[in-house]
Structures are given as structure tokens and as C-alpha cells.
Amino acid sequence: MQASHGGSRGRALPLLLVAVAPDVPLAWLDELDDPRFSYHRAYNGHDTLRDLYRYQPDLLILGLRVRDPGPWEVLRRVREMTEDLRVMVATRRFDGADALRALDSGADDVLWHGMPEGLAKALVMARLRRATPVSPPDQLLEDGRLRLDLDTHEVTMGGQYVPLTPLEFDLLHFLARNPGQVLSPEQLLHHAWRARPEGDAGKVKYAVLRLRRSIERATGVKAPIETVRGVGYRYVLPGSHPA
Structure with a gap:
């Protein structure tokens, strides 16, 4: 070939x-x-x-x-x-x-x-x-604070490099490409996990906690991920305020 x-x-x-x-x-x-x-x-x-x-x-x-x-x-x-x-x-x-x-x-x-x-x-x-050119989602996600590169799997926030595990990267990517939307633990399990667990919402809770800590250790500021009690989690865009 x-x-x-x-x-x-x-x-x-x-x-x-x-x-x-x-x-x-x-x-x-x-x-x-x-x-x-x-x-x-x-x-x-x-x-x-x-x-x-x-x-x-x-x-x-x-x-x-x-x-x-x-x-x-x-x-x-x-x-x-x-x-x-x-x-x-x-x-x-x-x-x-x-x-x-x-x-x-x-x-x-x-x-x-x-x-x-x-x-x-x-x-x-x-x-x-019968194939048509495919335009996948942008390789680079930027919102003025977050820069997430799908090609290199590198993340910066506020200009600071944020080291993430593959799971933390996938979790942040799914949250950030749906900014302001409250995503349930079930949605996050379905979209962010490489080997999807069956209905264990506790895995999401602790993964979000680890993601927040990784961001805050690297940047020194609060992670832009909000918990909506009893519903799920959302990524907060720069300049936005909790509903």
C-alpha cells in the first residue's frame, strides 16, 4: 500500500x-x-x-x-x-x-x-x-482563559501549563465544549471515561475533585468548574456568573 x-x-x-x-x-x-x-x-x-x-x-x-x-x-x-x-x-x-x-x-x-x-x-x-469531507471538532479549544489542544493533549489556563491525566483531560474537554450547560454524572460517565463504568456516580465526583485540584495547583486560582447540587457539573466561561 x-x-x-x-x-x-x-x-x-x-x-x-x-x-x-x-x-x-x-x-x-x-x-x-x-x-x-x-x-x-x-x-x-x-x-x-x-x-x-x-x-x-x-x-x-x-x-x-x-x-x-x-x-x-x-x-x-x-x-x-x-x-x-x-x-x-x-x-x-x-x-x-x-x-x-x-x-x-x-x-x-x-x-x-x-x-x-x-x-x-x-x-x-x-x-x-459516497464519502464527504469530514470536519471534526476544532483541534484547539480556546475561550480567553482556557487553551486545550486535542492534538498534543496540552492544557493551559490563564497562561499556565496544567498537567492532567488522560481522564482529567477528557473530562475537562467535555465540560469546556459545553460551557454553561449542567452535565449530569451519567453524561460525564458516558462521554469522558475511556473504559466506561456502569452507573457509579461516585467516580465522577472524585474525578472532578482531582481535576479541580490539578487546575488550582497549576494556576493558583479557583477552577472554573461549578457543582450544581443534585444535578451535576458545569464549566463556567470567563466573565460568567453562577446562575
């Missing part, structure tokens, strides 16, 4: 983001080799999500052996991000239960090693013909 270089602007060929585990044989990918598209390869779930923002691909091929996070978490987060991106899951052996789960989770097609010759490439080309 051809490697892709550079981002989406000005590229001549449709771009596939191929997310497969490092031990997947390249021969399997070579079945999709075609001069009508280029590709970029990611090796784990974290890099896949990062590269969706960086390269803005026309199609995602997601291997079911990807880890950190795994394929189901990646697919969930992709579908939270956009309904427009075409997603095809890929596996070395067809499994009906996995195929149904993938389609129910938002995938458009299933590919597997050993498909009838030419079918995988035909499915890819069919999806690309």
Missing part, C-alpha cells in the same frame, strides 16, 4: 486511516492496495483518535485487535465525534457476533481476511464514492 504524507489540505487522493494492531501482517493490508487512494496507519486506539483530528481521513478501517483503548471504545468515541465518517471494521476471521456488534455500534461495513477476491477493495471504493 502507499503511505500518506501530510494532512488533508491539498491532497490529491482520498485518505484511509487504517488502525490495526502492530502484529497484523502487512500482506493482509496489501489486498487493499490501489492507486486511487492513499493511507495512513495507526497502531493503537489512542493514535487512531489523535490521527482522526490530525489527518481528517475520508474513511476509517478499524481493526478489532486494536488496543489502548480497544476497538469498541474507539468506535463509540468516533460516533460521538461524527456520524459522517465512513467506518469499516476489519478482522482476520469473520465472526457473526462481532459483525453484528460492530454494525449496531455505528460501523458501515465489515472486512475480513479471506473475503472473495476483489470484494474488500470494491467495498472500500463504494464507501469512498
Whole structure:
């Protein structure tokens, strides 16, 4: 297959983001080799999500052996991000239960090693013909106080660098992209956790507490995250006042 270089602007060929585990044989990918598209390869779930923002691909091929996070978490987060991106899951052996789960989770097609010759490439080309350029959420979130970079996972607040864990980063991102909106613990569990716990609101309470402490240690000022008793939490924009 051809490697892709550079981002989406000005590229001549449709771009596939191929997310497969490092031990997947390249021969399997070579079945999709075609001069009508280029590709970029990611090796784990974290890099896949990062590269969706960086390269803005026309199609995602997601291997079911990807880890950190795994394929189901990646697919969930992709579908939270956009309904427009075409997603095809890929596996070395067809499994009906996995195929149904993938389609129910938002995938458009299933590919597997050993498909009838030419079918995988035909499915890819069919999806690309119907693909529209995807504009994911802005990589950079800024509000005059907070600067949150989705590409580098770096956060500054009031000009001060704020070191955060991956969970704290995801929690702050979801709060800050919904400023002023009260978000319930259940919403935060659903959107911010990489491995979503089942209905344990206590996890949210202590995660918000740790996030506030991280911000306040770095900046020396009160974190702009308000608790609305009995309802949830909200991010307060600069110049706003509690309701």
C-alpha cells in the first residue's frame, strides 16, 4: 500500500486511516492496495483518535485487535465525534457476533481476511464514492482563559501549563465544549471515561475533585468548574456568573 504524507489540505487522493494492531501482517493490508487512494496507519486506539483530528481521513478501517483503548471504545468515541465518517471494521476471521456488534455500534461495513477476491477493495471504493469531507471538532479549544489542544493533549489556563491525566483531560474537554450547560454524572460517565463504568456516580465526583485540584495547583486560582447540587457539573466561561 502507499503511505500518506501530510494532512488533508491539498491532497490529491482520498485518505484511509487504517488502525490495526502492530502484529497484523502487512500482506493482509496489501489486498487493499490501489492507486486511487492513499493511507495512513495507526497502531493503537489512542493514535487512531489523535490521527482522526490530525489527518481528517475520508474513511476509517478499524481493526478489532486494536488496543489502548480497544476497538469498541474507539468506535463509540468516533460516533460521538461524527456520524459522517465512513467506518469499516476489519478482522482476520469473520465472526457473526462481532459483525453484528460492530454494525449496531455505528460501523458501515465489515472486512475480513479471506473475503472473495476483489470484494474488500470494491467495498472500500463504494464507501469512498459516497464519502464527504469530514470536519471534526476544532483541534484547539480556546475561550480567553482556557487553551486545550486535542492534538498534543496540552492544557493551559490563564497562561499556565496544567498537567492532567488522560481522564482529567477528557473530562475537562467535555465540560469546556459545553460551557454553561449542567452535565449530569451519567453524561460525564458516558462521554469522558475511556473504559466506561456502569452507573457509579461516585467516580465522577472524585474525578472532578482531582481535576479541580490539578487546575488550582497549576494556576493558583479557583477552577472554573461549578457543582450544581443534585444535578451535576458545569464549566463556567470567563466573565460568567453562577446562575
